[in-house]
Amino acid sequence: MKPFLILQLRPETEAADDEFQAFLKFGKLQPDEVHRIRLDQADVPQGLDLADYSGVIVGGGPGCISDDPATKSEMDAKIEQACLALMPDIIRDDIPFMGCCYGIGILGHSLGAEISKERWGEVAGTADCEAVADDPLTEGLTGSWQAFVGHKEALQDLPEGAVHLVTSPTCRYQMIRYGQNVYATQFHPEADAAGFENRINIYKHKGYFPPEDADRLIAMCRASDVTVPEEILRRFVDRYRTA
Numbered sequence: 001m002k003p004f005l006i007l008q009l010r011p012e013t014e015a016a017d018d019e020f021q022a023f024l025k026f027g028k029l030q031p032d033e034v035h036r037i038r039l040d041q042a043d044v045p046q047g048l049d050l051a052d053y054s055g056v057i058v059g060g061g062p063g064c065i066s067d068d069p070a071t072k073s074e075m076d077a078k079i080e081q082a083c084l085a086l087m088p089d090i091i092r093d094d095i096p097f098m099g100c101c102y103g104i105g106i107l108g109h110s111l112g113a114e115i116s117k118e119r120w121g122e123v124a125g126t127a128d129c130e131a132v133a134d135d136p137l138t139e140g141l142t143g144s145w146q147a148f149v150g151h152k153e154a155l156q157d158l159p160e161g162a163v164h165l166v167t168s169p170t171c172r173y174q175m176i177r178y179g180q181n182v183y184a185t186q187f188h189p190e191a192d193a194a195g196f197e198n199r200i201n202i203y204k205h206k207g208y209f210p211p212e213d214a215d216r217l218i219a220m221c222r223a224s225d226v227t228v229p230e231e232i233l234r235r236f237v238d239r240y241r242t243a
Helices: 013-027 074-093 102-110 193-203 211-222 228-240
Strands: 004-008 034-038 055-058 097-100 122-131 145-151 162-167 175-178 182-185
Touching: 004 013, 013 034, 013 193, 013 228, 055 074, 055 102, 055 228, 074 102, 097 102, 102 175, 102 182, 122 193, 122 211, 145 193, 145 228, 182 228, 193 211
Parallel strands: 004 034, 004 055, 055 097, 097 182
Antiparallel strands: 122 145, 122 162, 162 175, 175 182
């Protein structure tokens, strides 16, 4: 099969490795079925042809696309530009794409939508989500279900031409689709309770929540019932696997 291209944005090795293993586990992927690039350590190869891949998966990260460019670290700016450089081809050619958390900012920004901290930021924890449109990735997911979230910025309005797929009371745009194959989620489709506990500990001084709330948030994650998001990731992989 053609591999999936997995782009990771986390400069913290423990967080990046845990996220990568989660993509493999919940996507039911083998290591030889993916091409992993940690953008904090390597550039996207020159001449990379997206047609050589079954699809592109972009993980989360601590950067914010809406931050003032003058205040962004050199690393955050480098990672952001690497992702943005791929989006025109992905959007034009409707290449299978799953942007997770940070990925919805990358997609929304590329489509001309507003990404900001004005509304819809969510403290690390769970959100009660609901599918609001029919789609192969959300078919049959009725009622309310939980997903792991944690982000400072969010999509403020639906990009022109996009389809709104999932919502929640705390963040209106939890999942969208552009074209037939370009997806992005605000929630984390790859996260389970253990993985999110790990991220809470790693990022508790990064401004996502008061550090003293870490233990309470971890307890909430441990008590949660989060299974639907991983099903969405698995459906994406299954739909776009190509020989």
